Amino acid sequence: MQAISIKGLRKTYSTGTQALKGVDLNIEEGDFFALLGPNGAGKSTIISIITSLTRKSEGEVKVFGTSIDEDPDKAKTYIGLVPQEFNFNIFEKVIDIVTTQAGYYGIPRKEALERADEIIKALGLWDKRDTMAQQLSGGMKRRLMIARALIHKPKLLILDEPTAGVDIEMRLGMWEFLRRMNEEGTTIILTTHYLEEAEELCRNVAIINKGEVRLHKPMKELLESGKEKLENIYLEIIQEAKQEK
Amino acid sequence: MWTSYYTMARKEFVRMIRIWSQTLLPPIVTTSLYFVVFGSFIGSQLAAIEGFSYMQFIVPGLIMMSMITSSYMNTVSTFYFAKWQRTLDEILVSPTPNWIVIAGFISGGMIRGLLVGTLVLIVSLFFTHLVIHQLAIVILAGILTTMLFSLAGLVNGIFAKGFDGISIVPTFVLTPLTYLGGVFFSINQFPEFWRIVSLFNPILYMVNAFRYGFLGISDVSIAMSFSILIAINVVLLGLTVYLFKKGWGFKN
Known part of the structure; x- marks a missing residue:
């Protein structure tokens, strides 16, 4: 079953800023998923929409098969949120x-x-x-x-930069705790700016920039693609996105 | 759902008791001063109003005034601070339905308003003896008024975009209307023009309904007073439910 199913998600704020430009994203139950991207990429907007803190402009979001529009209260029971x-x-x-x-x-x-x-x-x-x-x-x-x-x-734990400003010892302890949670069956979505954290913990990764998903792959496959570190791949994708504009 | 409501109401009550010197003590001190200055010093030199001493006449109004201010300030401040600190998200991410969230905030305001009202009533016993004409009217007017101002505070908290936004209405709207709402005088003592102007002040009806419950006297019809109280409550409740549904002021 899919823990999260997102189709054609768009968000335009009242200021006119287009934060999401049609995001499609599926996250399987039991996954440890990294949602990466630079500041302002749209990661927190996606999380806010999933947790009903922000209203979407368009698109469909399901949490364990429950639409956030049709039965928001049921969808919310599945989610635990650790905000930024x-x-x-x-x-x-x-x-x-x-x-x-x-x-x-x-x-x-x-x-x-x-x-x-x-x-x-x-x-x-x-x-x-x-x-x-x-x-x-x-x-x-x-x-x-x-x-x-x-x-x-919750069946799904969403962590928005949980280790920001945390010392190394505490971060390692937190990693261990989250790994154990995931092994016990909790699906985890993690956003982080520490790419080694995503590399260490996550099985699947999506890189988002300027409101669009630029890459969505298993971490293993990504790391085997010839580049040494996730950091290089990440920077390359961000650069590509900049050149396209 | 009952657990969610109980949690919200309990949280509000615990907070109110924890910071009693900010929530419960100030209205007691302020109204005690009113009792001393207006009731004892000035009131002793004034003629009786419809058979009651001036002190007896102002006690219901002063209790009502403290209830109005306390219930309003409770919801406007707790909601605005919850919005500002983002602690409101704790509730919004949970499956607590909007109507329970609204009920929780309103209950906080009502509990504080009624508690303050009771304490001020007890303090008033040091200055005058208690007369109760119809207890049911006292209780009903107290409940409907604290509910009304809890709702009004919540609406203010929803719209407020800064700290100024939570103090403008209490200072420039609520206080003048309360002072001119028949707390310290009967509007029958006014010239005809100002008497008619006063009839447009909704607080007048609340103060008079409450005073009727205590003393059995009122400047306006009691049926009209309760009709106005219920009508404003319904309108404010409808508005609050609508604003919550839209996430006005707290959802992007």
Whole structure:
């Protein structure tokens, strides 16, 4: 089954900026998928549309076969989102942020507390359980957002630059955690500017630039195509796109 | 769905209690000053209004004034800050339906408004004795008014694009209308022209319905007051549902 099916997705903002110019993209269930591209390429717009934070101008989006137009509430239950920017109330405690999110997904408080304790332990935040979010380090805040996204056990986890500003040790720990999640069956979509991160973790990759998918291939195939690193391929595609304009 | 609603209402309540010195204390201090200055000092020198002392006359209006301000400020500030900090996305990415989100925000405003109203009522007992003509009218007017201003605050929060946007309406619209809405006087004491002008102020009807519940006196028809309260609630609710459906001000 396809975790994500996108057909002819277009988005034009009220300012006239055309962020997506007809994106077609399929992501299989169980995949660890990298969505790459420079700043302003349209990655976050795609994610915002999938998660219903932004309205699309045209096209069709299905999450595990459920259209976001026909049954948005059902589609949302499949998704856990870790956004690029910190978007929790910094004056709330770690445990409250996670359990409140559980409540929004209809999980009763008692069960939410049990699940939250389990997740924050797994993410190394146990000793910060009752700490206000503003007192956490950058890396801890990132992990808190992952914990919050996982509280309802989503089938699809979307991470928008989850390791930005995180130190190497913490990044490696996060990679390990995400790998384990994926092995346990969670489909993961990752956007990142650290190409070695995508190389290390992802099985499939799409490179998007100026609102269009420029490449969509298995990572292995891409790396076997004669070029040494994903970085070279990435830069080449971006250059090609620039020359075409 | 009940869990989502409970979560939102609980979150609002916990926040309100956590920052009680910002949410509950200021209206108590302000109205206590009104009771002292207008009620005791000035009011003692004024003639009775329809058989009630000036202090007794202004108590319902002052309770209503604090309820209006508290319920409005609660929703306008929580919604705007949720939008500004993007914490609203926590709810928007979840399967919580729009009507539950609206109900959650409104409940927060209503709980704060009713809680503040109750506290101010308790404080008023230090200055005058309590008269209750019809408790049901008091409760109904309190619920409908806090709901109305919670909705109005939410609409303001949706449209607000900056911090100025959340203070303009309370300062330049809400405060003048409240002060001119019969809190401190009966509009029957006005010259005919200003009495008629006052009848266009919706807050007048809320204050009078509330005062009727306490004292059994009113400048306007109680049926008319409740009709206006219900009509404005319906219009604001319809507008809020529409704005949420369109994602106005919070969805690109």
